[in-house]
Amino acid sequence: ETGVTQSPTHLIKTRGQQVTLRCSSQSGHNTVSWYQQALGQGPQFIFQYYREEENGRGNFPPRFSGLQFPNYSSELNVNALELDDSALYLCASSPGLSGGSSYNEQFFGPGTRLTVL
């Protein structure tokens, strides 16, 4: 069974550019969540995708957007990059939605390190 994979591993961009990060979910998982981890901080929730639809969003501006494909892989797109976007971006997949009295464990990928100069 293949775990969650992310590409690229590292990326360097300049301010104002756009970036696309990719995530392949674990086999059998239909839900993908994205997190941003700034240096010295814990991960912060960006958004979640379930069956190709956005299913919730954290406190991030609209220039952070995403997609989920029929095979449940996902992309995170960030437009108009700012210096503060420099961070480790983590993708996590789970076998379904969570909420109320149920919780589906999230499995994390190794992350993409984005540096904005």
Add this chain to the structure above:
Amino acid sequence: AQSVTQPDIHITVSEGASLELRCNYSYGATPYLFWYVQSPGQGLQLLLKYFSGDTLVQGIKGFEAEFKRSQSSFNLRKPSVHWSDAAEYFCAVAGGSQGNLIFGKGTKLSVKP
């Protein structure tokens, strides 16, 4: 609002000594609680989780955690630390309608030989 507090930014312990990492949470309902470990340049690995039932939870690598509702705490413990335990440790609660994880800022563990 839901939140997680890890009061200790950095802890240093000697190899073989016991360890306790503190975590306090703020959550209205019965929480789902987690401890993750992150080695440098790596993603997050789940150490253990608490959903319900026995308040003392066993995890991987010899770690355990105790849920104390009265103190809103979920402290991580290990009786004897190994040099390979040096890493950053994150406590998290599952919150929000999506069950997204809310993380603390982490505690960096250093291990002295």
